[in-house]
Amino acid sequence: MPEAQAVARKLQPLLGRALAALPARAQLALSGGQPVQLDGQQLDPGIQLLLRLLALSGEGGLAADPDADPLAERERAHAEALANAGRPTVVGDTAELEVDGGAGPLPARHYAPPDPSGREPLLVFFHGGGWVICDLDTHDEACRLICRHAGVHVLSVAYRLAPEHRFPAAVEDALAATRWALANAAQLGADSERVGVAGDSAGGNLAAVVARLLAREGAGRLALQVLIYPATDFAGRRRSDELFAEGFFLTQTAREWFERHYLPDGVDRADPRLSPLRARDLDGLAPAVVATAAFDPLRDQGEEYALALRRAGNRVALRRFPGLIHGFINFTGVNRASREATIALAGMIRGALPAG
Numbered sequence: 001m002p003e004a005q006a007v008a009r010k011l012q013p014l015l016g017r018a019l020a021a022l023p024a025r026a027q028l029a030l031s032g033g034q035p036v037q038l039d040g041q042q043l044d045p046g047i048q049l050l051l052r053l054l055a056l057s058g059e060g061g062l063a064a065d066p067d068a069d070p071l072a073e074r075e076r077a078h079a080e081a082l083a084n085a086g087r088p089t090v091v092g093d094t095a096e097l098e099v100d101g102g103a104g105p106l107p108a109r110h111y112a113p114p115d116p117s118g119r120e121p122l123l124v125f126f127h128g129g130g131w132v133i134c135d136l137d138t139h140d141e142a143c144r145l146i147c148r149h150a151g152v153h154v155l156s157v158a159y160r161l162a163p164e165h166r167f168p169a170a171v172e173d174a175l176a177a178t179r180w181a182l183a184n185a186a187q188l189g190a191d192s193e194r195v196g197v198a199g200d201s202a203g204g205n206l207a208a209v210v211a212r213l214l215a216r217e218g219a220g221r222l223a224l225q226v227l228i229y230p231a232t233d234f235a236g237r238r239r240s241d242e243l244f245a246e247g248f249f250l251t252q253t254a255r256e257w258f259e260r261h262y263l264p265d266g267v268d269r270a271d272p273r274l275s276p277l278r279a280r281d282l283d284g285l286a287p288a289v290v291a292t293a294a295f296d297p298l299r300d301q302g303e304e305y306a307l308a309l310r311r312a313g314n315r316v317a318l319r320r321f322p323g324l325i326h327g328f329i330n331f332t333g334v335n336r337a338s339r340e341a342t343i344a345l346a347g348m349i350r351g352a353l354p355a356g
Helices: 002-020 024-030 045-057 070-085 140-150 169-184 202-217 239-243 252-262 299-311 336-352
Strands: 093-100 105-112 122-126 153-157 195-200 225-228 288-295 316-325
Touching: 002 045, 024 045, 045 316, 045 336, 093 169, 105 140, 105 169, 122 140, 122 169, 122 202, 140 153, 140 336, 153 169, 169 195, 169 202, 195 202, 202 225, 225 299, 225 336, 239 299, 288 299, 288 336, 299 316, 316 336
Parallel strands: 122 153, 122 195, 195 225, 225 288, 288 316
Antiparallel strands: 093 105, 105 153
16 A cells, blocks of 8 residues: 555656546546535535645645655645646746845745836745745646736745744735845836735735735735635634545644644734634724635635625725635646636736726
């Protein structure tokens, strides 16, 4: 069995790319024959097949082993993300640079759109990975797709990771990096009056927190906040937490592993810098684009945050992507639906940004 798992693990990216081109009926047959239906929704056949391949490889999703070493998990996540990303999307240009962080310079990567005019907006992007894993490379293709299809500059920031740097280090880094972007957008060739924040999962959490903190400081309102299946509440549980706790990539075991490494002992889980949904002052924030995935345990808290923003008087575009799971922006090279959803999300971003 271990040998079979090793072979499946090695072949999974190759199989994923090959099988992504198959008709849905064939994908369904290879993944067990019966469609996965839950909560009145049907899992995308390509995603169902990917999850089947993950199960055969023995991985089962993010941080499947509760005793996993963070360094080893980072290496695995890095390799798998690159394998699942596919051929890089062409953008105008990319550049490695450093931006301000909470305790010193941080690595960052700038993506310029094709044929930039100097009037395009800038999105500061914070990657997901539970505040413990992932990096600039794991989210390179997602940033490329957003850059090209939203027509924006993207500044992807490698904030400090836990457990070496627990909460609130990532928040401090995200806040400092966004301030740097606001001050230096023009030097990157972007419109300094249209700077926004974006992120997926843990990065979506950071983007939401930064948007609120900057507004409360009176430092000027951001042009947009893009929250992709964001974590918004550490202090409560919802129906989707139970429905999709196992078998849909982001498991309850993985979530507990991330929290154990990110949260200091005795931290207040209702702290708005951790749980923006618990904040009582959500008025006057940047317009928001909130994307959730139908088969994601974080689905309900992401949608609840979107509704809370709307009730507070903010402009919000909310879209649940059917058939998809947490992490879909990292499966664009091996799943048609994930790629189409990410491009559609980029279109939402383009439409939500104010005209320059």
